[in-house]
Amino acid sequence: MSSDEQAAVAVADPEEESSGATKVPSNESSSRILVLGAAALALAALIAAILFGVMWWVAANDDNADLAASREAVVKAGTNALKAYTEVDYQDLDGFFARQKSVSDATMSQQIDQSAPTFRKALSDAKTKVTTDVQDIAVEELDDHEGKASFLAAIATTVTQGDKSSAKPLRLEVSMTRVGDEWKLSGIDSVPLVAAGQ
Numbered sequence: 001m002s003s004d005e006q007a008a009v010a011v012a013d014p015e016e017e018s019s020g021a022t023k024v025p026s027n028e029s030s031s032r033i034l035v036l037g038a039a040a041l042a043l044a045a046l047i048a049a050i051l052f053g054v055m056w057w058v059a060a061n062d063d064n065a066d067l068a069a070s071r072e073a074v075v076k077a078g079t080n081a082l083k084a085y086t087e088v089d090y091q092d093l094d095g096f097f098a099r100q101k102s103v104s105d106a107t108m109s110q111q112i113d114q115s116a117p118t119f120r121k122a123l124s125d126a127k128t129k130v131t132t133d134v135q136d137i138a139v140e141e142l143d144d145h146e147g148k149a150s151f152l153a154a155i156a157t158t159v160t161q162g163d164k165s166s167a168k169p170l171r172l173e174v175s176m177t178r179v180g181d182e183w184k185l186s187g188i189d190s191v192p193l194v195a196a197g198q
Contacts, residue, residue: 071139074149074176077103077183079134081174082153085188086132090123105177105184129160147178152191169193 059065084099097116101109122128136154143149153172158165175187 067142067144070144070149071142074139074142074151074183075137078137078151078153078174078176078185081176081185081188082134082137082155082172083132085185086130086155086157086170088123088128088130090126090128093120093123096123103185105179105186108185108187126161131158132156149176149178149183150174151176 081103084103088096097112097120100112104112133156134153135156137151138153139149139151141148141150151174153174155170155172157168157170159168171191171193173189173191174185176183177186178184
């Protein structure tokens with residue numbers, strides 16, 4: 001082999017080696033990129049799962065969930081109490097006063113016992129029947145730890161006395177106290193209605 005041929009082979013061989021060597025690392029780097037990309041996606045999915053798991057756990061153990069449940073319990077008990085206090089049938093006054101006492105705390109129950117004879121006579125003489133539609137309840141105050149709550153209620157009543165009937169809207173402010181596991185009515189007052197523009 002002449003020196004020219006050896007030089008040609010030497011020049012040809014480094015190119016083949018370098019081009020062959022470049023192809024192998026290029027396949028390896030593509031595989032590495034895919035593996036690293038898949039690992040990054042798996043890590044991102046794991047982080048997202050942990051993050052959402054922690055958020056779910058915090059929400060499940062949050063006081064806001066307990067407070068919302070208490071608010072719903074107050075609304076439900078308040079609706080029942082409003083109906084017990086405002087729906088009357090002069091033919092079942094014993095049931096009327098019994099329903100009131102069942103949704104009242106001890107103090108209100110005593111007041112019902114004291115005022116029942118007067119109301120019984122007035123309702124019976126006027127042959128009064130009242131039906132109530134509780135339109136809205138807005139809880140103003142809720143202290144779950146102390147067991148105290150108050151709300152404003154908008155109700156519509158239909159009052160029938162003899163053969164006369166009339167509709168009457170009422171706004172009431174109601175106080176509730178938790179007795180054991182139940183919310184009981186501890187106060188009820190009328191709130192004056194204000195006409196628009198006043």
